[in-house]
Amino acid sequence: MTAADGWSLFFWGLLASLALMTLVWAFSVPRRDASLVDRFWGLGFIWVALLWWWLAGRPLNAWVMLVPVILWGVRLSAHITWRNWGHGEDARYTEMRAGRSDPAFARRSLVTIFWLQASLLAVIALPILASVLGDSLFWPLVWLGWAVWLFGFVYESVADWQLAWFKRDAGNRGQVMDRGLWRFSRHPNYFGEVVVWLGFGLIGLAFGGWWALPGVALMVFLILRVSGVALLDRRLAETRPGYREYARQTNALIPGPVRR
DSSP states (O other): OOHHHHHHHHHHHHHHHHHHHHHHHHHHHHHTOTTHHHHTHHHHHHHHHHHHHHHTTOOGGGHHHHHHHHHHHHHHHHHHHHHHTTSOSOHHHHHHHTTSOHHHHHHHHIIIIIIHHHHHHHHHTHHHHHHHHOSOOOHHHHHHHHHHHHHHHHHHHHHHHHHHHHHHSGGGTTOOOOSGGGGTOSOHHHHHHHHHHHHHHHHHHHTTOGGGHHHHHHHHHIIIIISSHHHHHHHHHHHSTTHHHHHHHSOSSSOOOOOO
16 A cells, blocks of 8 residues: 555544544543543554554455454453443543533543544554555564563553452552562553553564554553653552552562562
């Protein structure tokens, strides 16, 4: 396919992402729960990926990317939905809502939460776009990408399961999770997520999609500096006794030995 075809597909994906998140926003307003956007983050990638695949003529080779994307997206959305069920709006969005009327926040959230995330999704998904545009496939990179993706997928899943199990015990309320994978880094789930996207980047490269790597870089930046590690560290340092000491002893992202 030509560069013009690629740009056309990208903009169709962007429009599809915006449409999905606008629909989610419409459901979020009467519920007063902007965190619904998080539940549809993973599913949004699946929606855009399948649209691109269909518009590109349903290339068979693209399934080497689509299968892991679908598995990742379904697991992530299911996990977030299960984790947040019955807990109301996430504190991040409650803080943004404070001091604003419901109509004012609804208008603001459409642009600064839902459309922003929809736009980020389309850019981050560039490795997926590479898989539907590529005419050739370098299988050694595919195998490497699958291996990296699988490691990250399992690591993230185990970390999420361990944290959920920890929170089930009422005696752990307000305590710092420092067991299992959480003993070796403060955010093993985010580490797994970064590795997952490195795997997607490698698969995209297997299709010749070097131009898709900024999508991976954007995802890693968001996890490290915006909505992931940095944000959660600040909040937990303020709300969890002992978290500062835990942070002093434990790597933020990459697993490593406990520092004494």
